[in-house]
Amino acid sequence: MDHDCLFCRIVAGxxxxxxxxxxxxxxxxxxxxxxxxxxxxVIPKEHYADVxxxxxxxxxxxxxxxxxxxxxxxxxxxxxxxxxxxxxGRFAGQEVFHVHAHVLGGEPLxxxxxxx
Ligand code: 5GP
Ligand code: ZN
Numbered sequence: 001m002d003h004d005c006l007f008c009r010i011v012a013g014x015x016x017x018x019x020x021x022x023x024x025x026x027x028x029x030x031x032x033x034x035x036x037x038x039x040x041x042v043i044p045k046e047h048y049a050d051v052x053x054x055x056x057x058x059x060x061x062x063x064x065x066x067x068x069x070x071x072x073x074x075x076x077x078x079x080x081x082x083x084x085x086x087x088x089g090r091f092a093g094q095e096v097f098h099v100h101a102h103v104l105g106g107e108p109l110x111x112x113x114x115x116x
Pocket of ligand 1: 006015017018029030031032033034041086087093094095096097
């Protein structure tokens with residue numbers, strides 16, 4: 001674990017979070033500043049900086065995708081639809097460098113990007 005990493009510290013239980021789903025390899029918790037009615041962050045328990053690093057571990061990638069899907073089901077999002085996104089790097093405004101899937105839904109989400 002990386003003690004300087006916010007999400008590693010959430011995995012370690014050092015920082016509280018509202019956990020909605022957990023597996024042996026993944027953790028999902030509510031975003032502290034939700035951008036939609038439902039906004040859950042899904043992370044691998046192991047530290048990968050971003051989706052490019054995660055992609056180097058196919059098993060961990062599959063686990064994360066399955067967990068994101070389970071969260072969407074658990075939050076009742078699959079009927080009306082939802083969005084899963086990975087901000088990656090500077091242009092995307094990634095703030096936390098422990099890879100996380102944003103699962104967003106619970107209301108119409110508007111255009112895919114604010115710029116267009
Ligand atoms: P990023 O911009 O890196 O894709 O997303 C980081 C997300 O983490 C943001 O949506 C932000 O609100 C969320 N976040 C930042 N600090 C915390 C925290 O301490 N707890 C939780 N639950 N979410 C956080
Ligand atoms: Zn980390």
